Amino acid sequence: MSATAPVGVGQTDTTVGIPAGPRWPAWWTTWKFLKDRKAMIPVLHERFGDTFSIKILPGPRTFVIFSDPADVKEIFAADPSQFHAGEGNAILEPVMGSHSLLIVDDEEHRRSRKLLMPAFSGPTMKAYRPLVEAIAAAEVDSWNDGDTLITLDRMNAITLDVILQVVFGVTDEERLAVLRPKVRKMVNINASMLLxxxxxxxxxxxxxRGYFKNQQEVDEILFAEIRERRAEHDLEGRADVLSRLLRAGEDDTEPGGGSGPRAEDNTAPLSDREMRDQLVTLLLAGHETTASALSWTLHELGRHPDLLKRAVEAADGSAVDGDDAFLDACLKEAMRVHPVIDFVARTLQSEQVVAGRTLPRKVTVTPSIMLSHSREANFADAHEYRPDRFLTQGEVAANTWIPFGGGVRRCIGAAFSLMEGAAVLGEVLRRYEVTADQPAPNRLRNITNVPSDKAPLRLHAR
Incomplete structure (x- = not known):
């Protein structure tokens, strides 16, 4: 924590059970929370223990931070009608849209998730993987032996094209050339932009003004793509996510072609506006997050020659027998040591008892992914990068590894992200070994934790 941080003693509201927290000005706490949680949260954890509170603007609102697995389990298993995740994510609404799966709650969330789930089920991953591998292979083809790879930049390039081609289904090179720079600008959301x-x-x-003008231009392209795709007659033959979403719920359409929900069900097809909001959500939730996870994974392998050797062998083997187990473990352990998204939020809709504390309505309960992943009681030698812990049965207990959240709000793209990560790792390691000269520091960029030096690696052709 900065030496110039406002200081004060903790305070506890014993009437409603809000736990102790720092008595800092709300503006300072908000700024640190948005800009430097990596420094802020562990300091508060050491001072106040597994459960503590902070005040966040606007309001200010009370956030109660939890890290004990039993408390995390309780929050994830709680009644979603009383623990609103969408309200907890409301700061993202200007970008993601009011229909985003991350923003909505209750019946609208159930409907949206039901319509989106088939596009992210296990069997559909096989249909997506060849295109992911082709995009990664085209990127790796541009690398050369001895080059210094600016890993975060190159992983962002891969995951952006995966979103545009595999999720949006845009394959026209002219449209891709227009979309890429605009989408990069749209993804670049800093703390001040969210104000x-x-x-x-x-x-x-x-x-x-410039940011949201660019967003409007992206929206125009997306709406055009949605309209054109609706008019096509070969959707059954297309495997991209957008085409699958356009087919979702089509049998439940009102007679006469209406697209609103019918009284007897909640599976009517998504409207164009809803479709746009879900596509942008998938973009923002699945682009830089996966790129960062891949960057941290390659960085850790570059610092551990013994693990790199095993990962290279695993990549060669996965090309033959399709077994991604070790590559998967490398990704998961990187996501544990370097949480890309470091907290989950649920806003209470009524007074609730959480972890034995009576908390009032509108308090936001916040399981800390960062603290959960670094907790020695959860992970022995938690500071060490040890992928084997994900290969040993029972070593990773439930509600301790939570990069995708949990409960009914668990990230819908979790399986897609892991598939994409393993596929990209395989393409890289089948052609190159990598070395990292020094540890990469963490930086909170937008809403994701990334290597602040972009994780430079030296490439060694195999």
Whole structure:
């Protein structure tokens, strides 16, 4: 924590059970939470223990941070109608849209998730993988022996094209060339940009005006793609996520072609606006997050020659027998040591008893992914990068490894992310070994934790 941070003693509201927390100005706590949680949260954990509170603007609102697995399990298993995840993510609404799976709650969330689930079920991963591998292979083809790879940049390039081609289904090179720079700008959401949620007047002034003008241009392209795709007659033969979503619920359409939910069910097809919001959500939730996870994985392998050797052998083997177990473990352990998204939020809709504490309505309960993953009681030698812990039965207990959240709000793209990560790792390691000269420091960029030096690696052709 910065030496110039405002100081104060902790305080506890014993009437409603809100746990102790720092008595800092809310503006300072908010800024640190948005910009430097990696430094802030462990310091507060050491000072206040497994459960503590902070005040976050606007409001300020009370966030109660939890890290004990039993408490995390309780929150994930709680009644979603009283523990609203969408409200906890509301700061993202100006970008993701009001129909985003991450923003909505209750019946709208159940409907959206039901429509999206088939596009991310286990069997569909096989249909997506060849295109993911082709995109990764085209990127790796551009590398050369002895080059210094700016890993985060190159992984972002791969995962962006995966979103555009595998998720959006855009294959026209001219449209891709227009979309890539605009989408990169759209993904570049910093803490100050999110202030537009609290202060809508910012939409009219720079830099917010330029950001949201770019977002409108992306929306126009996406709406055009959705309209054109709806008019096509070969959707059954297309494997991209957008085409699958356009087919979702089509048998439940109202007579006459209406697209609103019918009284007797909640599976009517997604409207164009809903489709746009889900596509942008998949973009923002699945692009830089996966790129960061891949960057951290390659960085750790570059610092551990023994693990790199095993990963190279696993990559060669996976090309033959399709077994990604060790590559999968390497990814999962990187996501544990370097949580890409480091917390989960649920806002209470009524007074609730959580972990033995009576908490009032509108408190946001926040399982800390960061603290859970670094907890020695959860992971022995938690600071060490040890992929084998994910290969040993029983070593990773439930509600301790939670990079995708949990409960009914667990990330719908979890299987896709792991499939994509293993596929990309395989393409890289079948042609190159990598070395890293020094540990990469962490930086909170946008809403993801990334290597601040972009994880440079030296390439060695095999």
């Amino acid at each position: 537009a949620w609290s202060y809508p007047g910012l939409f009219r002034v720079p830099p917010w």
